[in-house]
Amino acid sequence: MATTARELARHRETHESLRVIACVAIALLATTAREAAAQSAALGSGRIEMSAGAAWLSSQAFGSADANETTSANAPFRLFSTSSELGSAAGLDARVGVRLAGTLVVEADASYARPELRITTSSDAESATGLTAAERLQQYMIGGGATWYVPTASRVAPFVAGGAGYLRQLHDRALLVQTGRYYRFGGGVVYLLSSQSTGTLKATGIRVDLRATTFKDGVALDGDTHVAAAVAGSFLVRF
Amino acid sequence: MRWRRFTRRIALATLIAMQARPALAYLELGVSVGGRQVKLAWPQATVRYSVSNAGVPGVSATDFQAAVGRAFATWEAVPTAAITYQFNGFTSALPGRDDGTSTLGFQNRPDLDRVLAATSFVTDSVSGALIESDIFFNSAFAWSVAPNGEANRFDVESIALHEIGHMSGLSHSALGETELRAGGGRLVTAAETVMFPIAYAVGSVAGRTLRADDITGITDLYPSSNPSQPSGSISGRVTKNGTPVFGAHVVAFDPVTHALVGSFTLDAQGRFAISSLPPGPRVLRVEPLDDAEIDSFFDPSRNVDIDFRVAFVDRIVVVPRGGDSGEVTIEVVPK
Numbered sequence: 001m002a003t004t005a006r007e008l009a010r011h012r013e014t015h016e017s018l019r020v021i022a023c024v025a026i027a028l029l030a031t032t033a034r035e036a037a038a039q040s041a042a043l044g045s046g047r048i049e050m051s052a053g054a055a056w057l058s059s060q061a062f063g064s065a066d067a068n069e070t071t072s073a074n075a076p077f078r079l080f081s082t083s084s085e086l087g088s089a090a091g092l093d094a095r096v097g098v099r100l101a102g103t104l105v106v107e108a109d110a111s112y113a114r115p116e117l118r119i120t121t122s123s124d125a126e127s128a129t130g131l132t133a134a135e136r137l138q139q140y141m142i143g144g145g146a147t148w149y150v151p152t153a154s155r156v157a158p159f160v161a162g163g164a165g166y167l168r169q170l171h172d173r174a175l176l177v178q179t180g181r182y183y184r185f186g187g188g189v190v191y192l193l194s195s196q197s198t199g200t201l202k203a204t205g206i207r208v209d210l211r212a213t214t215f216k217d218g219v220a221l222d223g224d225t226h227v228a229a230a231v232a233g234s235f236l237v238r239f
Numbered sequence: 240m241r242w243r244r245f246t247r248r249i250a251l252a253t254l255i256a257m258q259a260r261p262a263l264a265y266l267e268l269g270v271s272v273g274g275r276q277v278k279l280a281w282p283q284a285t286v287r288y289s290v291s292n293a294g295v296p297g298v299s300a301t302d303f304q305a306a307v308g309r310a311f312a313t314w315e316a317v318p319t320a321a322i323t324y325q326f327n328g329f330t331s332a333l334p335g336r337d338d339g340t341s342t343l344g345f346q347n348r349p350d351l352d353r354v355l356a357a358t359s360f361v362t363d364s365v366s367g368a369l370i371e372s373d374i375f376f377n378s379a380f381a382w383s384v385a386p387n388g389e390a391n392r393f394d395v396e397s398i399a400l401h402e403i404g405h406m407s408g409l410s411h412s413a414l415g416e417t418e419l420r421a422g423g424g425r426l427v428t429a430a431e432t433v434m435f436p437i438a439y440a441v442g443s444v445a446g447r448t449l450r451a452d453d454i455t456g457i458t459d460l461y462p463s464s465n466p467s468q469p470s471g472s473i474s475g476r477v478t479k480n481g482t483p484v485f486g487a488h489v490v491a492f493d494p495v496t497h498a499l500v501g502s503f504t505l506d507a508q509g510r511f512a513i514s515s516l517p518p519g520p521r522v523l524r525v526e527p528l529d530d531a532e533i534d535s536f537f538d539p540s541r542n543v544d545i546d547f548r549v550a551f552v553d554r555i556v557v558v559p560r561g562g563d564s565g566e567v568t569i570e571v572v573p574k
Contacts, residue, residue: 072440074444129548171557
């Protein structure tokens with residue numbers, strides 16, 4: 001029962017987080033729409049764009065698996081059950097981009113987080129008390145992609161972004177490395193704090209990303225692909 | 240012949256019908272030579288065996304040879320292990336003779352009313368090397384080689400698979416559950432190893448398939464020279480109130496493949512080790528040997544502790560590629 005309650009709480013927490021993200025996105029886009037008509041400031045000049053900040057990635061459920069023995073009739077006999085997940089985690093997020101043309105930026109990105117891999121045991125045939133076994137991973141994501149800014153003269157520039165990359169997850173004490181891929185798609189806004197056409201530093205701003213990231217392989221215990229929601233906030237500079 | 244002068248026969252009663260017998264997870268057999276423990280294993284890559292040319296009602300010698308041949312082939316098919324078996328032909332000799340030939344066959348032993356089959360060994364008393372191993376099937380029981388088994392008859396292939404595990408150097412595994420029978424003894428509820436010491440119910444053919452515990456054991460004894468990936472191990476200690484626990488059964492569950500592999504704490508420090516495991520995370524579960532009689536496996540002088548509760552380890556244990564997990568300390572509590 002405790003497990004079920006925890007799972008429900010976790011799902012509720014994830015859904016609430018997504019709802020908050022959606023509200024923030026709508027609010028920012030609405031702001032953008034209002035300001036676009038009135039403002040005349042450039043999106044920002046400069047060809048090189050760098051940003052760094054913090055990110056939060058939602059949990060990924062890996063489903064359940066039974067530890068089975070086999071009966072005389074070749075049927076499974078459950079010794080105990082497990083359910084597993086990769087917990088949500090905050091981490092660091094950074095990217096470097098080059099503006100190709102207009103409002104299209106190609107970029108390389110990297111992130112680091114320490115999510116917790118959890119396996120919860122239950123329903124033991126010999127009444128062992130269920131518990132959650134856990135370990136803290138180191139997770140690296142390195143990839144590339146593109147960001148397209150909606151053309152606007154506003155200080156607030158919405159964008160859509162997508163990309164793919166390499167996933168590297170290190171188990172406890174780096175005893176084992178598991179790798180995979182990720183694909184991300186999302187959007188967000190950049191709010192320019194300053195913008196100038198002269199000098200090396202062309203602009204500074206705040207970038208907020210909301211994205212869905214699909215993970216393939218890595219520590220996924222069920223071997224499936226999993227989608228996690230992510231939100232990131234970073235400080236942006238353009239040169 | 241020199242080997243006769245320096246050999247000794249080790250009798251090992253093995254598969255028991257409906258009687259409690261304690262077990263070891265994929266433990267390997269060993270012999271004491273000059274005060275040191277030597278792993279009981281074949282020095283050569285190919286083990287040759289003969290089959291007695293006497294059948295029993297319902298199972299001819301040819302049927303018997305075909306069934307044990309399938310069991311040998313099952314062990315031989317383990318891709319991570321490098322051991323092969325070769326049929327040398329029929330013989331008029333019975334198993335149990337120190338003739339330098341490993342022989343499988345029936346013998347009528349009504350006195351062993353709970354022993355379905357047994358494996359014995361001849362070893363070199365100087366080097367400890369395995370020279371011969373015989374397996375007898377007790378013809379006091381009814382046997383079958385039917386593809387799907389037969390009611391009220393034990394399946395030759397299943398029992399042979401178990402005995403060949405012994406012949407190859409494996410001891411018993413405790414990966415099984417039993418329940419007490421009203422008339423005495425125990426009945427297997429389920430098992431996840433062919434090396435469980437108590438046979439499945441008569442008529443069952445569930446014991447024809449090797450499980451992860453068996454595969455890990457044979458791989459550890461005869462590792463392939465070209466493994467597809469390096470294996471790793473888990474090691475640690477089990478303590479109770481800070482005191483080492485001897486004879487605790489530690490089981491590693493792989494949440495990816497769902498494989499179960501077990502071992503025991505086997506020294507005065509309560510240490511255990513499970514080796515030849517594929518890399519990856521594991522859930523560890525430790526349980527007392529409270530399903531069966533202890534002294535069939537452990538020396539009666541050893542103090543096997545069964546007074547503790549079944550427990551899980553509260554952290555994920557990682558099997559590295561080609562290394563060890565590092566010591567995992569498991570504290571159990573009394574019942």
